[in-house]
Amino acid sequence: MQSLKSNLVQVTCKINGKEYTGMAEPRTLLVHFIRDDLNLTGTHIGCDTGHCGACTIMFNGKALKSCMLLAIQAQGADILTVEGLAQGDKLHPLQEAFWENHGLQCGYCTPGMLIASLFLLQRNPDPTEDEIRRGIEGNLCRCTGYVNIVKSIKAAAKKMQEGGKTTAQPS
Amino acid sequence: MTPKQFDYYSPASLNEAIQLLKTKDEAKVLAGGQSLLALMKLRLAAPKNIIDITKLQGLSYIKEDKDYLAIGALTIHDMLEQSAVIKSKFTILNDAASKIGDQQIRNRGTVAGSVCHADPAADLPTALTAADASYVVQGPSGQRIIAPKDMFVDIFTTALGHDEVVTEIRIPNFPLRTGSGYIKHSRREGDFAIVGVGTVVTLGDGNVCKDVRIALGSVNTTPMRAKSAESYLRGKKLDDKTIAEAAEKGPEGADPPSDMHGSREYRLEMIKVFIRRTMKLALSRIN
Known part of the structure; x- marks a missing residue:
């Protein structure tokens, strides 16, 4: 069992094929973690309330709104963001x-x-x-x-x- | 927006989750989180402890049993929508699941999560009430089954104890010559229902109504059955006139709120309209 007090915890996940590790509070939303901690700012925040879909990412093969997930829930996840669509200079x-x-x-x-x-x-x-x-x-x-x-x-x-x-x- | 601070637990088993619920103060189960996290971000909810059950194995399934259909607690709405069994035999649940939020929400939100959240405007609780679903619940002292009529107690309140978790939803197999349907009345796709009506109807000989259940959502603190309309229909031959007469009795016992989506009077009127429509939809699905 994992018990975490309200302080920073380590989160490791794969994004666009690359492994990332960062620190997040349990309450940190995944979108904030991706943008502010991992500096992948392609994923946008439009509303922060789950309505607009600007923060949509592929999370273990399913399109999800990353403002409706906690960063800590991405532990071990396989994520695709907009940065992962193009292959070098070749657009998707x-x-x-x-x-x-x-x-x-x-x-x-x-x-x-x-x-x-x-x-x-x-x-x-x-x-x-x-x-x-x-x-x-x-x-x-x-x-x-x-x-x-x-x-x-x-x-x-x-x-x-x-x-x-x-x-x-x-x- | 960021939720208020909480302690986070990711139990490895259902028993661990139940122990945590039992021992931790103001603990809340996080399943899909598509309602709970939204409330926490707005700080309308601020649980001290979050018990995240998303990683528990074996709670996501749709299984046909001899007497009932079993849906695992962590089954996502999208899986309900895609299920061939549900589409062909329990169409009312396909209707409801496919109208929840949007694709991203349906990819994460869970059936039992929607039930336990008990939002009176949500689609699944109403559809499940019409389908006469029971709820298998696990607590520290074992398992119990909550009957359809007992599950929803008040707005955002179920019969679930603070240390209990829903593990399965059971829908009794519909008899032969049964049709079902759910219609959500909303201004935009993905919105909550202004009125939601679910109907399950079984025909006897000569198109006589053998049995019928009509559930109404968004018109009371919990989903409710339109009992007067139901008893008016039972034993009668189902034609447009009879259905319209029954629909007139639909609002009995309803106590809808007035808000920006519709006034109380409007909702009471819409109950009648959507009872008529779901009755016809359900009947059209009987082969």
Whole structure:
């Protein structure tokens, strides 16, 4: 049994294929740990209340909101953040599709949108528009009106099917 | 936003978790945490001790038994939504699970977590009440089963003792010629229900209502059965007129709040509308 008083504890997890270790209070939210302690600031904080989805990460293969998890719960977890999508200079098909279809304006929601979309496409490689809209229900965008985001995800689905690539392999 | 400080425990077994609940002051079980952490961040909840059971093994399953369907406490909403058995035989739970929050929430939130949180506006407690679910509970002195009518006591309050943990939810197999459905009335996808109605109906010979359970959510401090409407329907041939007459009796005993999502009067009216709709939905699913 692990008993932890309210002080710093060591958390080790794998993010984008690399092992990270940091110190966190039990009450520290995972998103704060990723951004402030591990300096991976690609994951954004939009609302901090679990509504906006900007902090969405892949956590042991499932898209989750990292503000709705404690850092301490990431002990031993395998995490993918937006930084892990591109392979060096080569963007992930989802990132390419968002670029080509103007799937972002200010870009603040994009990291979360990309990970939520990745989860959707891994499960459903050829989604309908309704399925896409349902898949990103947990991600708010205040710029685009979603039209180009939906278009981007559709385009990414096509790219990924053609390329036979349905999962991101973190470098 | 950061929760208030707490001590964190990650027990390796259910028994350890129960011992911790027994001995630690103001201890709270953390399952998926998709409601609890939100409350803690807003500091509406500030438990002194968090007992994190997410890593306990063997509590995430959906199993068909001879007499009932067993759902493990840590089964996530997404698993309910994806389950073929639930989709074909316990459709009401697919309806409810698929309407909870969003994909990320459904990827983490658990069935028993939703039950134990006992938010009167939540979807699963209402659907489970209509499905007549019982709750298997483990405490320091062993196991007991909480009956459907006894589980929800008050707003955010269940019959669970402070040192007890729900381990399984059991839904008695529906008889032949049974249909079920849950409809959540909300302004936006992912919002809490303004009114949520779950219906399980069994037909006898000649489309006569053999049995029916109608559960209402978000209109009282706990999910409640629309007993008057149910007894009006039993033994009657189910046509639009009978269903509409029964729906008129739906609000009996309901005591909904007024808030920014809808007034009390509006909710009372919506009970009738959504009883009619879920009755028709459930009937349409009987083959």
